Structures are given as C-alpha cells and as structure tokens.
Amino acid sequence: xxxxxxxxxxxxxxxxxxxxxxxxxxxxxxxxxxxxxxxxxxxxxxxxxxxxxxxxxxxxxxxxxxxxxxxxxxxxxxxxxxxxxxxxxxxxxxxxxxxxxxxxxxxxxxxxxxxxxxxxxxxxxxxxxxxxxxxxxxxxxxxxxxxxxxxxxxxxxxxxxxxxxxxxxxxxxxxxxxxxxxxxxxxxxxxxxxxxxxxxxxxxxxxxxxxx
Amino acid sequence: xxxxxxxxxxxxxxxxxxxxxxxxxxxxxxxxxxxxxxxxxxxxxxxxxxxxxxxxxxxxxxxxxxxxxxxxxxxxxxxxxxxxxxxxxxxxxxxxxxxxxxxxxxxxxxxxxxxxxxxxxxxxxxxxxxxxxxxxxxxxxxxxxxxxxxxxxxxxxxxxxxxxxxxxxxxxxxxxxxxxxxxxxxxxxxxxxxxxxxxxxxxxxxxxxxxx
DNA sequence: CTAATAGTGTCTATCAGACACTATTAG
DNA sequence: CTAATAGTGTCTGATAGACACTATTAG
Numbered sequence: 001x002x003x004x005x006x007x008x009x010x011x012x013x014x015x016x017x018x019x020x021x022x023x024x025x026x027x028x029x030x031x032x033x034x035x036x037x038x039x040x041x042x043x044x045x046x047x048x049x050x051x052x053x054x055x056x057x058x059x060x061x062x063x064x065x066x067x068x069x070x071x072x073x074x075x076x077x078x079x080x081x082x083x084x085x086x087x088x089x090x091x092x093x094x095x096x097x098x099x100x101x102x103x104x105x106x107x108x109x110x111x112x113x114x115x116x117x118x119x120x121x122x123x124x125x126x127x128x129x130x131x132x133x134x135x136x137x138x139x140x141x142x143x144x145x146x147x148x149x150x151x152x153x154x155x156x157x158x159x160x161x162x163x164x165x166x167x168x169x170x171x172x173x174x175x176x177x178x179x180x181x182x183x184x185x186x187x188x189x190x191x192x193x194x195x196x197x198x199x200x201x202x203x204x205x206x207x208x209x210x211x212x
Numbered sequence: 213x214x215x216x217x218x219x220x221x222x223x224x225x226x227x228x229x230x231x232x233x234x235x236x237x238x239x240x241x242x243x244x245x246x247x248x249x250x251x252x253x254x255x256x257x258x259x260x261x262x263x264x265x266x267x268x269x270x271x272x273x274x275x276x277x278x279x280x281x282x283x284x285x286x287x288x289x290x291x292x293x294x295x296x297x298x299x300x301x302x303x304x305x306x307x308x309x310x311x312x313x314x315x316x317x318x319x320x321x322x323x324x325x326x327x328x329x330x331x332x333x334x335x336x337x338x339x340x341x342x343x344x345x346x347x348x349x350x351x352x353x354x355x356x357x358x359x360x361x362x363x364x365x366x367x368x369x370x371x372x373x374x375x376x377x378x379x380x381x382x383x384x385x386x387x388x389x390x391x392x393x394x395x396x397x398x399x400x401x402x403x404x405x406x407x408x409x410x411x412x413x414x415x416x417x418x419x420x421x422x423x424x
Numbered sequence: 425c426t427a428a429t430a431g432t433g434t435c436t437a438t439c440a441g442a443c444a445c446t447a448t449t450a451g
Numbered sequence: 452c453t454a455a456t457a458g459t460g461t462c463t464g465a466t467a468g469a470c471a472c473t474a475t476t477a478g
Contacts, residue, residue: 015268016228019309056227057300057307084293084311088269095269097231099296164457182440184458197449203456204448376430394467396431409476415429416475 018094021063022051022132023079023101024139025072027119028156028172030107034122036136037105037112039071046129047118049136051098064101073111079103082138085131098131102139104154123175147173151187151211160194160208163187230306233275234263234344235291235313236351237284239322239331240368244384246355247331248348249317249324250340251283258341261348262329263310276313285323289315294350297343310343314351316366335387359385363399363423372406372420375399 025037038047052067054060064079079101086097112118122140127133146153147170152161157169167183190212197205237249250259264279266272276291291313298309324330334352339345358365359382364373369381379395402424409417 014230014265016230017266017268018226018228019231053226054229056229059300060296060298081296084272084296086272088271162457179441180457181442181459186440199449201456202450202454204458206457374430391468392430393432393469398467411476413429414427414477416431418430 018096019054020051020091020096020098021054021060021067021101022049022085022098022130022135023064023068023103024049024082024136025068025074025103025105026122026139026143027105027107027110028169029119032168032172034140034172034175035119036122036125036139037072037110037117038120038125038128039117040115041129047120048129049132050117060099060101064103068103071113072105072117073113074103074105074109077103077105080142082135082142085134087131090130098135100131100135100138102142104143104156106156106158108158143173144175149186151190155211159210160196161210162198162206162208163191164206166191166209230308231266232263232303232308232310233266233272233279233313234261234297234310234342234347235276235280235315236261236294236348237280237286237315237317238334238351238355239317239319240381240384241319241331244380246334246352246384246387248334248337248351249284249322249329250332250337251329252327253341259330259332260341260344272311272313276315280315283325284317284329285325286315286317286321289317291315292354294347294354297346299343302342310347312343312347312350314354316355316368318368318370320370356386361398363402367423371422372408373422374410374418374420375403376418378421 027035027037029035037050039050040046041048050067050071052063052070054063055066058066060081061079065075065077068074068077080103082100082102084097084099088095090096090098110119122136125133125136128136143154151166152169157165163184166187167178167180170183171178191209192212194208194210196208198208199205239247239249241247249262251262252258253260262279262283264275264282266275267278270278272293273291277287277289280286280289292315294312294314296309296311300307302308302310322331334348337345337348340348355366363378364381369377375396378399379390379392382395383390403421404424406420406422408420410420411417
C-alpha cells in the first residue's frame, strides 16, 4: 500500500534533509562558574557544541546521549529539546536541520578529552560555527528559567548540601548575586532537612538538606 | 571537498528521515470557545491537524504557512515551534519526524473547506492519529502561557476593543473564569485608551482600547 | 425613575526586599 | 573572649483577591 498526499506524491518523492542533534552541555565549576562543553570538530576546524547526525530509527535523545558519551565521556543524561535550527544555508555541507538540546552534568562527572574538548565560561563564549552560539543562548535561558523557582532542578549539587552551597550554585546559573534570606525562604518548601549539620567551618554550622 | 565525521562517514552516508510540520491552529469562536482546526487526511482516513512534508531548502515556518494556506485558507501567520516528535514508529508510512507548531488565527479570517476541514472545541478533542492530540496539548499550554501576562498577544481581537471583550477572550483561552477588577488592572499597562466609547449597550459605556 | 454595566477606592493577605537581631560555632 | 556564619523576626512596599462603592448609560 502506497500512501499519497494531496498532490499525489508518495513519501519517497520527498527529498529529505539530514537531521543533526547539537547539545549545549552546561555545568557549574567548583569555583562557581557556569560553563559549557565545547569540542573541536575535525573538519572544518573550530570549536562547537557536541553533536551528531541522527541514525536510522534513533530517538533524538538517544542521539544526544550517544554523541555525549563519545565526545565527553558523559552518560545517564536526560537531554531536553530546545529548538530546531532550519536555515537552509546554515551548514555548508548541505541541507542539515539541527535540533538543539540542553543537557546538564555535574562537574565531577565530566571526563573531557583534553585537546578535543574543553570547558568554557559561559560569559566568555565567542562566535562559534553554525548556530552554536544561539544554541548556547537558548540553553542558558532554559536553565535559568528552571532554576528560578526550584532548588537545583537539574541535580547539579551532590546531596546533602547546605543552603549556602545551593545559593552559590543558583548564583552561578543566574549569573547574578542572590539575596541570602529571600533565597532561603524561597527554596525551603522544596527542601527536606536531614537534621545533620555541616561541621568544620567557621561560625554557626549549617544544616544539611536534600531535594524533596 | 567532502567532509567526514569522526567515523569517516560523509554526509551522504547517513540515511535521512522525512521531516514533516504539523500545526495546531487555534482560534476563539464568537461564542467564546477555544477551538482547533482539524482536517480530514485522505489516506488513511481520520481527522488530524494540518501538516505537510518539508520541501527541499524550505524553512519550517514556510512549510507551515504553505500547508495552512492550502488546507485552511489562512495566510499571514507567524507559527511558533513547539516540539519535535521523533518516535520511530509514530508514522506507519515510514521514518517521519514531525515538528509541531502553534499558529493562531482570528475566527473571521478562517476559510475552512467544509467536508475536509472543521473546527473542534478544545475540550472535546478525542484521540487523533499520530501524536496529534499531544501537539494540541503543547499548543494550548503555550497559548495559555502567553495569555497569562499580556493582553491578547496573538492579536485575536480586532481593535479597538473593550476590556470586557478582552476578558471574554482571555477566559476562552485560559478555560476558566477571570476576576473582573484584577484582570482590568493587570491588563491596563499593556493597553492604550482611544478615548472613544462603545455605545448601544445597556449600562455605562465602556472605553475602547488598543494594544500597545 | 430602575436595571445594568463600567470603573475605582480600599481592605486584607501574601510576598520580596531589606535590615537587624539572635544563635552557635572555630579559634 | 572575638570573628564569622546560620538562621529568623520584622518592617515596608507592591500586588492579587475580594468587596463595595460610585459613574453613566438604556429604556
């Protein structure tokens, strides 16, 4: 059975684009900097966010995981779709649609292959090939939106943690200073106290929390 | 010049999916019902949201406009991307990715070809083929988010309009009753008064406004 | 006049920002 | 003890919900 559309064409009559996934992998470094993983593409040379072409029958999220496992040694991610970049001339290798994704990873889990992959401060990313600067902007906006109302929704902070550690993380994501008391009150409903205290610091010891 | 990826494959080595666009066209009827345009697909039979396959070199938004001009007589839209549906088995005609879109249109501008296109109340849409029920859910959620904070961002209401007319529209989109005085105060910053009054109704005549 | 609808004053509850105070530790 | 940090009480200003009041029209 061959299906035809309203013009009488079958599915095979439609030339098809290549479909790629490109992923902004975001993390926060121990010194509180929001950073993105860049890889050096073989040819043409230049830094870009990791990506790959979709394999036959593959899910987009699986293609993202495959490319990240291969290029940044990262597994177990839950990528989120951001946007389809579809400018016909965006890739000089031909007609390529790119589905941009966001992934987040703990800094400690990153295994970057020095020389082909590096971490770049989000505020220092220059112009990249293709639409990769725009992909990063979409990703940062999405991450900031998620972190605006909930404590560490991406799970970047190992549990348990103090509210100071949580606030440092949120400040890194937001890119701005956050008020101490307001932040605490806003996040408490999404936290559960462990009853344990962090010791060994100056001052009153902070209570340790987990996400609800 | 032939580019190769990290596995040595060229672009031509990758089998490619068909890429479709499917669009939830939303409108509000004169009696205040949020409704979606459904079309009857030729084969296999069944109601669905209008869509088409992407033509070579075509932008996604242009494919949406082409399909809507053809199937619902609608022009001049600004479709918004929602999500890519990528389940490999979602379409029994083969490997088809669908980029879901949202478009809005004034009820008065709809020219539906009776017999192959109809309007369906959003709260009465049953299960549709492919992912089309999910597409409608994405579209309604997006439209509601947009209407939550700004007066008629999609321009569904002909200007000038009274605040009562605006509130009826927002209630149709939100699917719930909205408070009269709070709604007025929330929307006024996004409106400009014309100084003209609506006449011919019972009661105190309402002022007419435009969007800023 | 009455009925109906538009528009507004105002009270209350809630919440963010701001500030200062108390609590508890290290050294 | 002092210095430092955690945690909290509270004041203020802004805002949503709620209610009632005034304003202006049709009939």
